[in-house]
Amino acid sequence: MSYCPHTDKEIEKMLRVIGADSVPDLFSDIPDDLRAGELALENGKSEFEVMGKLEKLSANCSAGRISFTGGGFYDHFIPSAVDALSQMSGFLTSYTPYQSECSQGTLQALYEYQTAICRLTGLDGANASVYDGGTALAEGIMMAARKTMRKKIVIDACVNPLYRDIVKTYFSGQGFEILEIAPDGCAVDREKFIKAIDDNTAAVVIQNPNFFGTVDDYSDITAAAHSAGAQAVGSFYPVAMALLKTPAETGFDIATGEGQSLGMPLSFGGPYLGYVAATSACLRNLPGRIVGATCDSEGRRGFVLTLQAREQHIRRERASSNICSNQNLCAIRALIYLSLAGKKGFREVAELSRDKSEYAKELIGKIPSIKIKNTAPTFNEFVFETDLPADTVLEAMSKSGIDAGIALGGFYKGFEKSVLISFTEKSRKEDIDFFARELENFLTERK
């Protein structure tokens, strides 16, 4: 299978122009002892065979069951127009908009996307995306470290454990101290956390709602950070931001998060969307691409990549980040999604997700041997505990065709019997009812 249009006659003509005898001649710079042998790959096949094989592999993934799995990655409804519009050639098969005059489509969309992120977070500026929520958080903390020239990071252990792993990887081996503050139940241990902030602290790091689904107001913590000269960096679930106090209202300098819920399918972990927003004092410190509005010589509004002097292709080893390609198409998907849902619909999505979660909480909270571990308000997920190891419960639910959430024992001590369970506007009442019944039956039988 080949997508090359060349005919033998054309190849001959081209070789004549080049002045080479044969195509292999063109590779004469590769020394003989470096020539590759036969590749251990089969020969190419047609679309028909390849899709046949992939369909089989796809069928071997049991997606599409009743699922209450979340943990930062949610099965929200994606309108068909998100796929249809984002797959148009101009968006799908273009490159980074270096040449602004023939990339106004991407550039305007990114300007609109940045605006949407600013409106969600309440902050002054956003970049045009980074890879995902975890790398966004790491980039946000790097911004704080550059700005404060300090080397201590105080991070709430209620931040997604996978994100904390990513942060550790980014900062390892460079003299940074990362202080994790163990949770108090399903919430931040306020007293310990605030005590840990000192004159060496570059950033305090918080997630809202936290990994356990708990919603909080962190104004006291951001105030403590600021009085120590540290920056407040947070990770925020965009759907929750439709309802919750904004990062700006709670005093965060830098807001980051995972934009997967804004029109990206789960797709086994990616591609997703990391967003980074900041107050005006931090804008020149943002990583990656940023689009700005300007005019052409006739005064027509247009858009360009701006503040490029921060970036790796100009500043090389002194760049604000090494990021080059970002998640552009995902950012455009998020913008399309937010436009389709709209000001009103997006709030509905958030309210519905929370109400489904409240409904489930009420229902399974009535099961005698179950304890809801969150004591503070939650958004669209919460933690329940039974008398059995979480894996035993999840295994049993799986037999009933339900993916009932995430076992927390692998991430937190003392949570061996706890399950994190999540809901979106797509979680059907009948499925929640079915799950509650199955769970109660199983727990009763085991008694």
Place this chain on the structure above:
Amino acid sequence: MDIYYTKDHEWIKVEGRSAIMGISAYAVKQLGDITYVELPETGKELTKSDVVCTVESVKAASDIYAPVTAKVTEVNTSLDASPEKMNESPEEEGWIAKLEISSPDDVNGLMTAEKYEEFVKSLG
């Protein structure tokens, strides 16, 4: 005040221990339209050849070096809002920082205005 230049195109006007520095008209021309100056903090102690600040144009970021060992006593904060001053008046209104010189001998190694003019000519 005496004015001196470095090979990296910084200028420094010296009067006793106090001085004022910026970058030359030639340097500004090479950089093109300056869009942002990342100013140093007042009180910063600089050793000769340390990076004082970074000057950004649309497609470049250039480090500006300390012509002498000195302490920063004042910075030109008006460049924050109007970086174009560096293009319009590089050796007057576009100054970057005022300094208190720690080792006056450093000045001896710098070029006079005449020498610098020759130096720029030699760059073609």
Place this chain on the structure above:
Amino acid sequence: MKLIYEKSVEGRKGVRIPVRDVKHYPFLPVDLLRKKPADLPSVSEFNTVRHFSALEKKNFSIDSNFYPLGSCTMKYNPKVLESAANLPGFRNLHPFLSYSARGLEAAQGALEILYNMEKALASLTGMDEISFQPMAGAHGEFAGIKIAAAYHAVRGEHRKIVLVPDTSHGTNPASSAMAGFDVVTIPSDKNGEMDMGEYRKKLNGSVAAVMMTCPNTLGIFNRNIKEVCGLARKAGALTYCDGANMNAVLGKMRPGDAGFDIMHLNMHKTFATPHGGGGPGAGPVCVKKYLSDFLPGEAVRKDDDGRFVIVKRPRSVGRLAPFFGNFGVLVKAYAYILLMGGDGLTDACEKAVLNANYIKAALEKFYELPYKRRCMHECVFSASAQAKKGVRALDIAKFLIDRGFHPPTIYFPLIVKEALMIEPTETESIETMDEFIKIMKEAASLAEEDPEAFKKMPVNSCVGRMDETAAARKLDIKYSK
């Protein structure tokens, strides 16, 4: 064109949200709530479709324009790749399933793809093991440099320097610096290869790694590559291959055989996954056996019963992505590899090099060629002769936009003045290239006859040249109304 916010009409509704089947619950405490709703657009579904259809038309794309952007490999992206990634089993699979035994069962098909991909990419690169966590090329570089750091740390060696040639991508020094290394740049020689004398001088016991792009960003295959790797090994340093240009040697040589210890691949360059206007990409990092324990994230293995399992790596540098990176992009790349096969990939490589040499030969009388030798997948010209008349590389770029061609990469690599870096890719036909060559010749003659004419260009695009200085001085990065 108006912004979506300017088209917004208060009260207008978009798509229908799934119907509520549970009651309203009391609101969260008011002190946890935002003061007013986020001012997102209020537009109908059809308003949205019109808006984005209009925006899409303002972009050049491979599907509609020749896009010879050097080093970016803008080749045709087969349409079937999208269908592959959208298969429901992949699209709807929750990544947290991989964290439990029952979830592993649910993810067998996806894990098989990762397993097979690792085998395929290993055979193409001559490397042994691969991590799919890096989500773009630069992320792969960062992973690679972290691996080098971990390798030296385990051996108790403190090596703080990374060597890069002056032709390197900006991401190479940036990734090294982000991992805490000092970067030392090695100049190129008159042949466009790394200066071996300088390299020997700078290579010492403090060097942790040497990063090379192969072939390099001048489109030149470094004939000393084996020696470069050998010398590094003797000095105790690791060698890193930036695989951005792997499409130039696929099936012809393998970086692993040349002695490279670590490399990354760009799925969106070599393996035809769409660039999406600047991502998402995927940048798997590949290493030799002796470095495999350090790879980021977990490994996918086959157990004795033929089931795919996830195995922790004992000395991993840690996690760089929550799961297995941009899985959806990897599915597309996998589909591409199956479609092409070993024969097709080798053929694509040959045609890419043939096309680049054809353009080089056709234009070398019209533009200065700083390195006069055979090129690989791209050729780098200089517009310095035109610049003497006042027509810079940027002006030629704008001329091309007016004629419906996306410009080549300009001003890179940095060592070529007024660089024009042209990468046609294998999927372009001779007719398209001949048309491009004709237009490039026209630009060269116009530069002779009427250099001033360029300054107004482009005139055929929806906007003219943008005031980038004003954009950077008076930042306007969000709509405020």
